[in-house]
Amino acid sequence: MKYFEFSIEMASADNTLTSDDDIIDMTLEPVLVLARLSQVSLQPVGTKLYIRDGMVQIHSTGIMQPIVRWMSGDSREDLTYLFEPIRKFTEIYQKRATKEQQSLMKQLIRYAVSGIEKLRETYGSYKIVDHSLAYYQTFLIHCGKLSIKTSATKRSPYMSGIDSPIEIPPLPLEDDEEYTEKEMSKIAGIWTMEDLRMVCSIIEDISGSSNQDQKDARMKTLESFLKTKEVDIRRIIRENQRP
Numbered sequence: 055m056k057y058f059e060f061s062i063e064m065a066s067a068d069n070t071l072t073s074d075d076d077i078i079d080m081t082l083e084p085v086l087v088l089a090r091l092s093q094v095s096l097q098p099v100g101t102k103l104y105i106r107d108g109m110v111q112i113h114s115t116g117i118m119q120p121i122v123r124w125m126s127g128d129s130r131e132d133l134t135y136l137f138e139p140i141r142k143f144t145e146i147y148q149k150r151a152t153k154e155q156q157s158l159m160k161q162l163i164r165y166a167v168s169g170i171e172k173l174r175e176t177y178g179s180y181k182i183v184d185h186s187l188a189y190y191q192t193f194l195i196h197c198g199k200l201s202i203k204t205s206a207t208k209r210s211p212y213m214s215g216i217d218s219p220i221e222i223p224p225l226p227l228e229d230d231e232e233y234t235e236k237e238m239s240k241i242a243g244i245w246t247m248e249d250l251r252m253v254c255s256i257i258e259d260i261s262g263s264s265n266q267d268q269k270d271a272r273m274k275t276l277e278s279f280l281k282t283k284e285v286d287i288r289r290i291i292r293e294n295q296r297p
Contacts, residue, residue, distance in 0.1 A: 082110060083287050084143035085162075085245050087136060089253055089280055091173075092165030096260050096273065099175045104128040105135060108291070109284050112277075130183050133173070140190050144197040158247065161254040163198035167191055244286050252279065 082105070090110040094101055100115035104123065113119060113128070123129075147159050170191045177183040194200075256276045263269050 082108065082135060082139040083244070083283075084139040084146070085250070086110065086280065086283055086287065087139040088143055088162045088166045089283075091136075091169035092162055092253070092257055093276065093280070094169035094172050095165050096257065096269075097172065099172055101172065102128075102130075102176060103133065103136075103173070105132050107288070109287075110136070130177055130180060133177075133183060133186060136190060137186075140193060144193060147197055155247065158250045158254060160198045160200075161258075162250065163194050164200060165254070165257050167194050167198075167200065170194075244283065244290065249283070 087110050090103065090112065093112055094103065097112065098115055100119075102113040102119070102123070104111050104113050104126065105128075106126075113123065143159075147156060147163070151159060170187050174184055174187045174191070177187065253276070256272055256279070260269050260272045260276070263272070
């Protein structure tokens with residue numbers, strides 16, 4: 055049973071970090087972005103994200119982290135690329151997913167909110183970044199109708215009036231029925247219900263385990279599984295870029 059299908063044209067933006075102002079097409083697959091944010095919830099404060107070849111990756115803490123990030127041109131400003139896949143995920147959740155699909159997606163939303171909280175602790179001294187992350191967080195909280203108490207989120211300007219809904223920006227005007235059917239078919243079959251169920255199950259096992267060896271083993275399993283999804287996504291993107 056397919057989880058959902060939608061466009062590979064999920065996010066694109068200009069990356070101006072390089073000296074020659076090359077335009078880098080950031081194609082971020084929404085479910086994978088939520089899965090990576092969920093993965094951050096299992097990591098210590100100081101863990102960061104980076105984007106490479108259109109995929110969001112985990113950058114673990116360590117003495118070499120700042121040097122590696124500087125040499126690779128990674129920046130906290132890259133977090134702005136997360137908004138579009140998050141928006142598309144919430145659009146699918148609210149308007150296209152079945153109740154069974156929503157149940158699994160809501161679990162992933164809850165984990166992702168916790169992961170964003172870890173990122174907010176990491177970037178707490180950078181107010182602009184923190185406000186952006188707070189907005190993503192609140193966006194997901196409203197989407198999944200999560201309880202603030204269970205979400206354990208920090209207060210932020212976006213948390214005031216939490217009981218009133220946040221309006222989710224609509225998809226592009228060209229997102230009519232014919233366009234949607236055509237574009238969604240490009241990435242069909244990447245995520246199944248069982249895939250998402252497995253991701254949520256692994257994250258729950260890691261969160262509830264007190265045995266560090268078991269945690270490490272399950273973390274490797276989760277990373278390996280997400281890597282296979284990256285391979286699938288890259289393959290489909292390449293196939294659809296051929297003339």
